[in-house]
Amino acid sequence: MARKLNLRIWRGDSTNGGLQDVVVEANDGEVVLDVIHRVQATQMGDLAVRWNCKAGKCGSCSMEINGKPRLACMTQVSAYGDDETITVTPLRAFPVIKDLVTDVSFNYRKAMEIPAYSHPENLKPGEARMEQVDVERSQEFRKCIECFLCQDTCHVIRDHEVNKKSFAGPRFFIRIAELDMHPLDTLKNRKKTAQEEHGLGMCNITKCCTEVCPEHIRITDNAIIPMKERVVDEKYDPIRWLGSKIRKREGIV
Amino acid sequence: MSGVFSPARAKIKERTLRTDKYWLQPAITFGVLFSFVIYATFRAFEGANYYKDHLISPFYSPCLSKACVPEATIFGWTPVSAEIFNFALSPALIILIFPLGFRMTCYYYRKAYYRAFWMSPPACAVAEPHSKYTGETRAPLILQNGHRWFFYAGLIFNVILTYDAIISFKSVEGEWGHMSVGSLVLVLSTTMLWLYSLSCHTCRHTLGGRLKHFSKHPVRYKLWSWVSVLNHSHPRFAWYSLAAVAFADIYVRQVASGAWTNFYFF
Numbered sequence: 001m002a003r004k005l006n007l008r009i010w011r012g013d014s015t016n017g018g019l020q021d022v023v024v025e026a027n028d029g030e031v032v033l034d035v036i037h038r039v040q041a042t043q044m045g046d047l048a049v050r051w052n053c054k055a056g057k058c059g060s061c062s063m064e065i066n067g068k069p070r071l072a073c074m075t076q077v078s079a080y081g082d083d084e085t086i087t088v089t090p091l092r093a094f095p096v097i098k099d100l101v102t103d104v105s106f107n108y109r110k111a112m113e114i115p116a117y118s119h120p121e122n123l124k125p126g127e128a129r130m131e132q133v134d135v136e137r138s139q140e141f142r143k144c145i146e147c148f149l150c151q152d153t154c155h156v157i158r159d160h161e162v163n164k165k166s167f168a169g170p171r172f173f174i175r176i177a178e179l180d181m182h183p184l185d186t187l188k189n190r191k192k193t194a195q196e197e198h199g200l201g202m203c204n205i206t207k208c209c210t211e212v213c214p215e216h217i218r219i220t221d222n223a224i225i226p227m228k229e230r231v232v233d234e235k236y237d238p239i240r241w242l243g244s245k246i247r248k249r250e251g252i253v
Numbered sequence: 254m255s256g257v258f259s260p261a262r263a264k265i266k267e268r269t270l271r272t273d274k275y276w277l278q279p280a281i282t283f284g285v286l287f288s289f290v291i292y293a294t295f296r297a298f299e300g301a302n303y304y305k306d307h308l309i310s311p312f313y314s315p316c317l318s319k320a321c322v323p324e325a326t327i328f329g330w331t332p333v334s335a336e337i338f339n340f341a342l343s344p345a346l347i348i349l350i351f352p353l354g355f356r357m358t359c360y361y362y363r364k365a366y367y368r369a370f371w372m373s374p375p376a377c378a379v380a381e382p383h384s385k386y387t388g389e390t391r392a393p394l395i396l397q398n399g400h401r402w403f404f405y406a407g408l409i410f411n412v413i414l415t416y417d418a419i420i421s422f423k424s425v426e427g428e429w430g431h432m433s434v435g436s437l438v439l440v441l442s443t444t445m446l447w448l449y450s451l452s453c454h455t456c457r458h459t460l461g462g463r464l465k466h467f468s469k470h471p472v473r474y475k476l477w478s479w480v481s482v483l484n485h486s487h488p489r490f491a492w493y494s495l496a497a498v499a500f501a502d503i504y505v506r507q508v509a510s511g512a513w514t515n516f517y518f519f
Contacts, residue, residue, distance in 0.1 A: 010263055010265065012263065012264060014260075014261045014262075016264060017263060017264050018264065019265075064270065064378065066270060066271060066272045066273075067269045067270035067271030067272065067378055067379075068271060068377070068378055069377075069378055084272075087270050087272075089263055089265060089270060090263045092257045092262055092263060092265065092378070093257070093262075094262070095259075095261035095262060096261070096262055096263040102263075103261075131466075131467075131468040133467040133468050133474060134465075134466050134467055134468050152378075153377050153378050155373065155374040155381055155386075156386060156388060158256060158257060158378070158380075159255075159256035159257065159374065159380055159381045159383075159386065160255060160256060160385070160386045161255050161256060161259045162255065163386065181465065182465075183465060183466055199388075199390075201388055201389050201390040201395070202386070202387065202388030202389070202390055203388060203389070204363060204364075204367050204373065204388050204389055204394075205360050205363045205364050205367070206363075206364050206367055206368055206373070206374060206377075207364050208374070208377035208378070211377050212377065212378075220360075221454070221484065225360050225454045225458075226454075226457075226458060226462050228398075229401075229454065229455060229458035229462065229463065230458075230463060231398075232398050232400075232401060233463055235398075236398040236399065237401065
């Protein structure tokens with residue numbers, strides 16, 4: 001059964017903009033992206049919105065719905081009351097381009113700063129073998145669809161533009177954790193660079209990244225905190241440091 | 254102007270557009286933690302009503318001061334002076350830094366109090382009031398990296414508190430095989446503390462999380478797997494253990510002061 005939905009959409013660009021009210025029809029089972037498309041088709045032909053798969057797998061339709069970072073294609077209209085106005089804005093941590101579309105290139109620059117997987121030199125292509133228990137942790141992080149909702153909600157950059165220079169953000173901490181926990185990756189200094197170059201120490205564990213992740217990756221518990229603990233192993237645990245010297249172990253085995 | 258009000262970002266004047274009661278959880282956290290701090294401070298300085306008939310308050314165990322009630326000490330071991338600079342030192346003040354430090358540096362409590370007390374941030378996608386932020390990269394917050402030392406100390410405390418819970422199964426006359434309400438209170442408190450400690454992220458890391466190859470360490474992998482299950486409930490255990498320890502102290506205090514009678518089942 002169709003109903004009339006009160007929608008408030010932010011429209012504008014980097015110089016100016018504001019919220020505009022529209023009333024649009026919404027049908028049972030529809031998601032917010034559906035009604036945005038209906039607005040685009042019937043009332044605002046030039047409304048800019050980024051989208052692609054409509055299945056929660058491409059990470060394109062990230063926006064803020066009633067102030068919460070969400071995927072528009074995974075947000076049911078029926079989750080909101082009949083007399084409730086749904087407010088839709090672009091991601092507020094990134095520069096806006098037009099309407100609901102933001103410039104997320106910050107994330108691509110950060111991605112390039114993370115050293116890639118380093119394959120063991122003595123293994124030729126096809127020779128690598130890994131056990132499932134050794135790759136499970138990294139596999140969880142591979143579910144990331146790069147919607148950047150975690151980056152958007154992280155107050156370290158959302159509330160402090162200046163920190164963008166020195167802070168990679170939760171999406172890239174799971175990338176670092178994925179590689180550091182990878183059974184074959186040979187790069188030794190990921191922990192050190194995570195702390196000193198990518199700003200791991202700036203994270204204060206408030207878990208907003210985990211709360212908004214549409215893939216339900218336990219970003220804080222399974223990536224950020226384990227990486228912080230690995231940094232403690234190397235930098236703040238003299239007993240462990242001494243043990244590694246005496247036993248001449250090459251880091252974590 | 255910075256943060257969500259930075260020039261290139263969408264021009265929205267509200268600090269947040271959230272319509273839910275996002276302030277409720279931090280407000281409750283603030284209320285509960287603040288009440289606990291007030292009560293714990295009062296009890297730490299009280300220096301009395303912490304022992305009665307084989308029941309010892311977890312706030313005062315291990316009792317290491319020469320001022321301790323002899324029965325409350327560990328085999329009479331009292332290495333710490335009863336006063337310092339002519340100031341009578343409550344036995345609780347000597348030891349509380351360890352459980353306090355464990356909770357202060359706990360990864361879960363960090364989230365709770367950064368949100369509730371420091372509003373950094375108050376809630377997800379709600380702009381924080383601070384103009385600068387350096388996180389845990391410099392003093393004093395860099396000391397949060399010492400969590401594992403408090404974790405190790407906490408394990409020793411848990412062993413001692415387990416011993417306290419066991420001796421609470423003595424009668425007033427000192428005979429074994431009796432059980433009172435106080436015994437149950439101390440067992441509950443100690444159990445919650447063990448669950449809180451064992452579900453800790455540092456415990457998870459120490460037992461196996463730091464490994465790169467689980468397949469080479471099957472026993473540690475199994476331990477890591479078990480602790481990972483407990484770790485899901487770490488926030489719950491954090492609150493349950495806090496409440497259980499506070500209640501255990503209140504119970505012992507009331508019994509020791511004569512306000513309540515410790516009922517023996519057998």
